[in-house]
Amino acid sequence: MLLITPEERVALQLLAEGKRTGDITGVCLAALFGRMGAASGVQAVEAALRRGLIVIPHPDSAEARAGHGTTTSQFGLTGSRT
Numbered sequence: 001m002l003l004i005t006p007e008e009r010v011a012l013q014l015l016a017e018g019k020r021t022g023d024i025t026g027v028c029l030a031a032l033f034g035r036m037g038a039a040s041g042v043q044a045v046e047a048a049l050r051r052g053l054i055v056i057p058h059p060d061s062a063e064a065r066a067g068h069g070t071t072t073s074q075f076g077l078t079g080s081r082t
Contacts, residue, residue, distance in 0.1 A: 002035065002036060002051060004032065008027055008032050009054060010027075011029060011032065012048045012053060015044065015045050016045045016048070016049070016054055017056070029041070032044065036048070
């Protein structure tokens, strides 16, 4: 079982929501990808989804409509949701 930190989970969630790897700071993505056996952000997101580490809210959900998701500021990560 792969254990990831809350910060890494936020980074993966941001990638799943369309942020570019260059837009995410505060986490060593290369190390995370390596631990996941992923060569790219897309592969890391795919692996995280398969393992249940992150979710992509349905576009019709209240969370998606409100633009709410994982809070990045609590972890000192960049990747604004606006």
